[in-house]
Amino acid sequence: MIETLAERLEVIDTKVKRLAQKYEIIKKENMMLMEENIRLKQHVGKHKADLDLVGKNLSETSKDLVRVDANAQNNEDIKMKIDKYIKEIELCIELLENL
Numbered sequence: 001m002i003e004t005l006a007e008r009l010e011v012i013d014t015k016v017k018r019l020a021q022k023y024e025i026i027k028k029e030n031m032m033l034m035e036e037n038i039r040l041k042q043h044v045g046k047h048k049a050d051l052d053l054v055g056k057n058l059s060e061t062s063k064d065l066v067r068v069d070a071n072a073q074n075n076e077d078i079k080m081k082i083d084k085y086i087k088e089i090e091l092c093i094e095l096l097e098n099l
Helices: 001-098
Strands: none
Touching: none
16 A cells, blocks of 8 residues: 555656646746737837828828818819900900901
8 A cells, every 4th residue: 555655646746746837837838928919018018009101191181282282173163264254354345456
């Protein structure tokens, strides 16, 4: 019975040592994962800042496009008025030539 008890203690001791080794391995993996998590959070912060900058630039570009569109419409209106004045002037010249 003493040999059996000694064998049992030896088996338990072996299992405890394996458990301690697994614990150390898991502890190291956990530390690596925590470091990776910190790095990833830093990357997320950087990408979020980049995304905010892109959004701001997009907003400014959108405002510029609205201004350009308004100017284009205004230019079109001016061209129509000039064309109208040219036609009136041509009509006046034609009337003067017929006098």
